Amino acid sequence: MKNYKLLTPGPLTTTDTVKEEMLFDHCTWDDDYKKITQQIREELLDLAHVDHEIYTVVLMQGSGTFGVESVLSSVIGEDDKLLIAANGAYGERMEDIARHNQLSYTAYHEHYDRMPSAGKIEEYLREDPSITHVAMVHSETTSGILNDIASVAEVVKRAGKIFIVDAMSSFGGVDIEVQKLGIDYLVSSANKCIQGVPGFSFIICNRADLIASAGKARSLSLDLYDQWKTMHVDGKWRFTSPTHVVLAFAQALRELKKEGGIPAREKRYRENNQLLIEKMEELGIRPYIDAAHQGPIITTFFYPDRHDFSFQEMYDYIKERGYAIYPGKVTQADTFRIGNIGEVYQEDILKLADILKEFFAEH
Ligand SMILES: *Cc1c(COP(=O)(O)O)cnc(C)c1O
Secondary structure: OOOOEEOOOOOOOOOHHHHHHHHOOOOOOOHHHHHHHHHHHHHHHHHOOOOOOOEEEEEEEOOHHHHHHHHHHHHOOOOOOEEEEEOOHHHHHHHHHHHHOOOOEEEEEOOOOOOOOHHHHHHHHHHOOOOOEEEEEOEEOOOOEEOOHHHHHHHHHHOOOEEEEEOOOOEOOEOOOHHHHOOOEEEEEOOOOOOOOOOEEEEEEEHHHHHHOOOOOOOOOOOHHHHHHHHHHHOOOOOOOOHHHHHHHHHHHHHHHHHOHHHHHHHHHHHHHHHHHHHHHHOOOOEOOOOOOEOOOEEEEEOOOOOOOOHHHHHHHHHHOOEEOEEOOOOOOOEEEEEOOOOOOHHHHHHHHHHHHHHHHHO
């Protein structure tokens, strides 16, 4: 099969050295393996800028959604109520999770091209004192908007509520002061900005609140507290762990450090993103999100005003020349998406721009 680079928001293109780690079949019960898990957990807490006594971290088998469902179904009890602020498909997925688990919840919907407002969230909390938890997405991968979690954290903390953030497509690519902001649960996964391969999610947790949630989980395999109780002792996973993925992730963390940590990675992603938008504008292609709210991870673009090609035709043309892009996901407009995270550099953006220029000239 012809190889290509992924300009998609995860799975994304990883380094050969990350992939090579998966050539080893590691035993799960020996100390070496458990040490790798513990090392990963320590490093994730450092990347989140949290005190290791006040916070802890749980690794959970499955994709990112499993991590979000693990939190929502484990820490929101019978007498609790969740407010979900949604401005895209991933916020709406949290509502779906809430319904499947029969959680008591209410939803505040915002347009896909606008950020949830801290003021409106404050109103919801004032009008409904039974709300105990607030959940939102940081980087809404649906549109590429980067939501303002800091201003929301302020009102959530002032009201004394628990704050849950889906930072799936931002953690590792955008620096997040988890403790300073007062985020109680932050969810991300192996195959996004840390640049590992898919197979597990991780949850940075306020330790006291996690311990208080013991016994509340609605599912066995996604029980966040039980997973932590086993893993916390010595790094053992409760059920079979994705060993190859764990080894690749440990290598991805080493490579993140070598790149210069999150600030250096964030800079690369931001520069990729700015160059992408500039080059697309030269071709007459406009982004869906305005510059002030556009995040550095993925960009939604409108199709050119008059065009007679399908997404599939454009996708095939680009793939044939070495890159894979994403269809649009916003419901209100006809769009496509281009991610700029993973092993992606300015030269890739320039190549893609040339490919698209040719494609538009031919169509
Ligand atoms: C990728 C992603 C998820 C998780 O999706 P999975 O398909 O389960 O990995 C959740 N939220 C956001 C914002 C994402 O980008």
